[in-house]
Amino acid sequence: xxxxxxxxxxxxxxxxxxxxxxxxxxxxxxxxxxxxxxxxxxxxxxxxxxxxxxxxxxxxxxxxxxxxxxxxxxxxxxxxxxxxxxxxxxxxxxxxxxxxxxxxxxxxxxxxxxxxxxxxxxxxxxxxxxxxx
Numbered sequence: 001x002x003x004x005x006x007x008x009x010x011x012x013x014x015x016x017x018x019x020x021x022x023x024x025x026x027x028x029x030x031x032x033x034x035x036x037x038x039x040x041x042x043x044x045x046x047x048x049x050x051x052x053x054x055x056x057x058x059x060x061x062x063x064x065x066x067x068x069x070x071x072x073x074x075x076x077x078x079x080x081x082x083x084x085x086x087x088x089x090x091x092x093x094x095x096x097x098x099x100x101x102x103x104x105x106x107x108x109x110x111x112x113x114x115x116x117x118x119x120x121x122x123x124x125x126x127x128x129x130x131x132x133x
Contacts, residue, residue, distance in 0.1 A: 001019055010094075011057065019039065019092035020092075021092040022092040023039075023090075023092075024038075024050050024088060024089075024090045025037070025038065025039050025087075025088060025089045026057070026073075026078075026086075026087070026088045027057065027083060027087050027088075028057060028075060028085065028086060028087075029040070029084075029085040029087070030055060030079045030080055030082075030084060030104070031079065031080050031081065031082025031083050031084065031104060032080050032082075034054060034055040035055060036054075036055035036075055036076075037057055037058035038057055038059060038073070054108065055075070055076065055077070055113055056074075056075065056076040057074070057075050058074045058075075059071060059072070059073055059074055060072045060073060060074045075102045078104075078107065078108060078111050079104040079107060079108070080104065081104055081105060081108065082103075082104055083101045083102075083103065083104070084101065084103070084104040084107065085099055085100075085101045085103075086099065086100050086101070087099045106130070
């Protein structure tokens with residue numbers, strides 16, 4: 001049944017290194033080769049800490065039921081210009097590794113139009129446009 005929790009890391013009682021086939025595996029590869037996935041360890045950094053090293057993909061809440069699941073994800077940092085590759089796989093639902101690419105310019109353009117509504121002193125500062133950190 002689809003009513004399982006697709007973002008759960010492993011089954012209860014399973015060895016720690018065994019990933020449940022019910023888990024939807026999702027990831028991104030930036031044009032510079034950095035990768036971020038929902039598989040593996042916890043995200044580095046936290047509120048009030050310095051910016052994370054490398055690319056990070058973190059689940060930020062979701063809900064679902066028998067036939068539908070919604071999940072919000074947070075990705076750090078913004079991708080560099082070029083191809084942004086999305087990949088997913090879900091063995092329990094017989095979904096083989098599937099990829100799709102888009103030009104990261106669409107995301108970068110949207111980010112350039114974003115504005116801060118109120119400052120959040122416990123979050124890292126946003127880098128100036130065109131600055132690599």
